[in-house]
Amino acid sequence: MQNTQQRNILVIGMGNVLMQDEGIGVRVVEELEQRYSVPPGVTLVDGGTTGMELFEPMRHCHSLIVADAVNTGQPPGSLVRIANDDIPAFFQTKLSNHQLGLSDLLALLTLKGELPEHIAIIGMVPHSLEQKLGLTEQAEQGMDTMIDMILIELDDLGVELEPRAQPRSGHWRKEAEWEALHLCA
Amino acid sequence: MTTRITVDPITRIEGHLRIDVEVDNGKVSKAWSSGQMWRGIEQILIGRDPREAWSYTQRFCGVCTTVHAITSVRAVENALGLEVPVNAQLIRNIIQTAHAIQDHIVHFYHLSAVDWVDVVSALDADPVAAAKLAESLSDWSLNGPHEMKAVQQRLKAFVGSGQLGPFASGYWGHPAMKLPPEVNLMAVAHYLQALDIQNHANKIVAILGGKSPHIQNVAVGGVSNSIGHDAPSVLNIERLMLIKNFIDKLEPFVKSAYLTDVPAVGAFYLDWAGIGGGVNNYLTVPDCPQDAAGTVFDLPGGYIDNGDMSTLRPITTFGDAYFRDGVAESSKHSWYRGGDPLHPWDGETEPEYTDFQDEGKYSWVKAPTFYGKRAEVGPLADVLVGVAGGHPGYTKYLNAAMDTLKGVSGNPNIPLEAVNSTIGRHAARAVRCAVMIDTLKDQWQKLVDNVATGDVDTFNSPVFPRGEIKGVGFHQAPRGALSHWVVIEDGKIKNYQAVVPSTWNAGPRDADGEIGPYESSLLDNPVADPEKPLEVLRTVHSFDPCIACAIHMVDTEQQEIVKVKAL
Numbered sequence: 176m177q178n179t180q181q182r183n184i185l186v187i188g189m190g191n192v193l194m195q196d197e198g199i200g201v202r203v204v205e206e207l208e209q210r211y212s213v214p215p216g217v218t219l220v221d222g223g224t225t226g227m228e229l230f231e232p233m234r235h236c237h238s239l240i241v242a243d244a245v246n247t248g249q250p251p252g253s254l255v256r257i258a259n260d261d262i263p264a265f266f267q268t269k270l271s272n273h274q275l276g277l278s279d280l281l282a283l284l285t286l287k288g289e290l291p292e293h294i295a296i297i298g299m300v301p302h303s304l305e306q307k308l309g310l311t312e313q314a315e316q317g318m319d320t321m322i323d324m325i326l327i328e329l330d331d332l333g334v335e336l337e338p339r340a341q342p343r344s345g346h347w348r349k350e351a352e353w354e355a356l357h358l359c360a
Numbered sequence: 361m362t363t364r365i366t367v368d369p370i371t372r373i374e375g376h377l378r379i380d381v382e383v384d385n386g387k388v389s390k391a392w393s394s395g396q397m398w399r400g401i402e403q404i405l406i407g408r409d410p411r412e413a414w415s416y417t418q419r420f421c422g423v424c425t426t427v428h429a430i431t432s433v434r435a436v437e438n439a440l441g442l443e444v445p446v447n448a449q450l451i452r453n454i455i456q457t458a459h460a461i462q463d464h465i466v467h468f469y470h471l472s473a474v475d476w477v478d479v480v481s482a483l484d485a486d487p488v489a490a491a492k493l494a495e496s497l498s499d500w501s502l503n504g505p506h507e508m509k510a511v512q513q514r515l516k517a518f519v520g521s522g523q524l525g526p527f528a529s530g531y532w533g534h535p536a537m538k539l540p541p542e543v544n545l546m547a548v549a550h551y552l553q554a555l556d557i558q559n560h561a562n563k564i565v566a567i568l569g570g571k572s573p574h575i576q577n578v579a580v581g582g583v584s585n586s587i588g589h590d591a592p593s594v595l596n597i598e599r600l601m602l603i604k605n606f607i608d609k610l611e612p613f614v615k616s617a618y619l620t621d622v623p624a625v626g627a628f629y630l631d632w633a634g635i636g637g638g639v640n641n642y643l644t645v646p647d648c649p650q651d652a653a654g655t656v657f658d659l660p661g662g663y664i665d666n667g668d669m670s671t672l673r674p675i676t677t678f679g680d681a682y683f684r685d686g687v688a689e690s691s692k693h694s695w696y697r698g699g700d701p702l703h704p705w706d707g708e709t710e711p712e713y714t715d716f717q718d719e720g721k722y723s724w725v726k727a728p729t730f731y732g733k734r735a736e737v738g739p740l741a742d743v744l745v746g747v748a749g750g751h752p753g754y755t756k757y758l759n760a761a762m763d764t765l766k767g768v769s770g771n772p773n774i775p776l777e778a779v780n781s782t783i784g785r786h787a788a789r790a791v792r793c794a795v796m797i798d799t800l801k802d803q804w805q806k807l808v809d810n811v812a813t814g815d816v817d818t819f820n821s822p823v824f825p826r827g828e829i830k831g832v833g834f835h836q837a838p839r840g841a842l843s844h845w846v847v848i849e850d851g852k853i854k855n856y857q858a859v860v861p862s863t864w865n866a867g868p869r870d871a872d873g874e875i876g877p878y879e880s881s882l883l884d885n886p887v888a889d890p891e892k893p894l895e896v897l898r899t900v901h902s903f904d905p906c907i908a909c910a911i912h913m914v915d916t917e918q919q920e921i922v923k924v925k926a927l
Contacts, residue, residue, distance in 0.1 A: 223573060224419075227466050287555065306404060
């Protein structure tokens with residue numbers, strides 16, 4: 176049962192849901208949870224824009240997947256995967272909006288000798304950072320691809336997610352829909 | 361010759377703060393504090409159900425999530441005149457106190473220590489001497505030579521890897537770095553231990569809050585925890601004992617490492633006990649309510665004018681008129697329309713962006729005043745108000761910190777006024793953290809005792825009237841007095857304003873042209889090397905700046921940068 180023991184995978188969505196596409200990471204992880212049943216050994220976390228609170232869960236995982244808004248200089252909507260050895264270079268050029276938190280955490284894990292064996296960042300360059308819950312239309316479209324990228328990441332780690340018979344609607348999606356109705360009115 | 365230095369951004373945590381200073385003959389002669397992000401995040405709340413506002417406000421900021429959740433429900437409860445069951449008050453108190461302990465530990469060790477501790481110098485330390493020094497300061501259990509040696513080896517491997525991570529922004533080798541290698545090593549050892557310790561506080565928040573990192577148990581009218589003996593999700597004696605277990609793990613570190621490290625480090629930087637004094641008016645709000653109505657508090661609130669402790673005027677209840685009527689915000693020097701100070705219930709946030717104008721508008725942060733005066737908020741204000749009011753905990757731990765400072769520096773004549781300084785703010789935070797430990801133990805015991813009487817109430821249901829009601833909720837947050845101001849009409853939010861601690865401290869010049877606490881504290885700061893303005897960082901960081909909630913991001917590509925130009 177070595178496989179089960181190793182399967183300690185943490186998927187964190189990061190971002191500020193009050194700032195439109197900035198919250199894409201949180202929204203993607205929420206959506207993932209609504210569409211699929213998550214097997215034991217895989218933990219999904221809404222990290223928001225927090226930092227040190229995520230240190231403890233990170234130090235106990237074998238594989239870490241982070242969904243986040245990133246700023247690569249590429250056009251808005253661009254999707255990126257940055258993994259393992261590429262991550263230090265990623266931080267040198269300061270791409271993520273939350274890089275101070277995440278890069279600090281990863282460095283602290285290195286210092287503690289507790290860095291997860293596998294790390295992947297799945298990111299989207301945001302289109303708009305207005306103060307609202309609803310994502311831009313383009314980000315909504317990119318969300319499906321980001322979910323697929325996470326599924327592939329999990330598949331590489333030997334985990335296949337079972338689609339739910341009835342997909343659910345998550346908290347932030349519902350609130351964004353409420354907002355859309357009231358903004359139109 | 362005058363040199364202009366711009367440091368932007370200045371924080372290690374989220375939020376864009378820009379500081380400009382003019383340096384004349386090696387000292388700061390003028391200072392500007394500028395929030396670089398537009399803030400109007402409260403707009404999202406307009407039209408929503410006041411019972412849900414807290415779940416949005418806790419997204420204002422990644423550092424102060426629980427803080428904004430609790431303050432929001434207090435504002436709505438105040439508008440309704442709604443009492444909260446004592447169990448709910450105590451559960452909230454335990455959450456917020458545990459959060460404050462975590463926040464203070466992380467601020468000193470993980471966000472500020474590199475301003476004072478030369479991490480690379482720790483590699484030159486003699487581990488045995490470092491252990492001897494540490495053991496002479498306190499009885500903290502992880503100060504032995506084996507621990508110091510192991511830390512040094514770990515650090516050597518890390519620095520050797522070339523990835524400095526959190527230390528990369530440190531100015532090691534800077535002429536203003538004064539600690540001997542052994543003190544640096546002791547500090548690095550505690551830095552690493554603090555990573556483990558802070559998590560005990562997080563666990564307490566998670567047990568009661570239901571979910572981490574965003575708590576789920578807050579409700580207008582109380583908390584959603586149910587107290588009982590059966591189901592695993594309820595708060596039972598097992599969970600309460602688990603919390604006690606974490607409190608017991610926090611206490612020795614806070615009292616025997618944190619509370620001695622700050623004065624021990626400060627003893628080598630005694631000049632910094634005479635630098636960085638702020639506006640010298642102090643404001644804090646009372647917290648840890650002990651009764652349903654919020655009229656009895658464990659942590660005192662009040663205002664001290666011009667550093668004179670005898671002027672203390674207490675703030676004693678939720679909704680105290682002295683606090684409620686005294687707060688106003690000016691946008692004369694902020695990028696908003698208008699300029700006359702407005703009460704938060706009447707607050708406006710219509711943007712009017714200009715360039716950075718030294719004499720005009722230069723910040724997205726507004727300038728709050730208390731009866732027309734600028735006031736510093738935060739642990740220094742909390743400690744001074746506590747001591748002025750005769751709070752035994754604040755007095756005891758401030759004296760303990762002063763004794764360590766005097767002992768290590770060999771200078772018995774350091775006056776208490778030295779606490780109004782850059783290093784003094786760090787000391788005040790450590791003192792407050794020790795008080796928080798005692799408060800946490802006390803609130804836990806009171807909850808256990810109250811439940812033992814058979815009282816299991818945690819929630820009073822809110823009822824919203826037709827028409828308009830207004831409320832203010834406040835909280836003595838880790839960074840200082842936080843207040844949320846809400847106007848509710850027919851059960852929906854009509855206006856919402858958060859006056860956050862970093863607005864009080866980071867605000868620009870006010871309607872009368874008076875400078876704010878950051879700006880005031882920077883005057884006369886020495887700057888040895890304009891290219892590396894470590895001294896400016898030290899003073900601003902001593903306030904624990906966190907302006908993610910004070911303002912809102914627009915520019916994601918800004919790099920950490922220091923611009924220097926001769927004028």
